[in-house]
Amino acid sequence: MLRHDRLQRLAGSLVMSAFMSMALSGVFSLLEFGVSWLWLRVWGQSILIALPIAFSLDMMFGDSLRFFSKRVADKAARAWL
Incomplete structure (x- = not known):
């Protein structure tokens, strides 16, 4: 299961x-x-430069940013209720 999650x-x-x-x-x-x-x-040429940078940033900060965006979305959803 861990391997599947990582992939x-x-x-x-x-x-x-x-x-x-x-x-x-x-x-x-x-x-x-x-x-x-x-x-x-x-x-x-720009894609060749941007892709490894974007991939590296997503691997480093992606989980934290997804967690943060989920919290913001949850707060916004509760505010609309």
């Missing part, structure tokens, strides 16, 4: 960090360069 955490961190690094590097490089071939090249 699930790694997969979740990889998926989330990949999505966020692609989305954010794409948006910010698009704002800088506009739609062009240069933008696509810079975006690809």
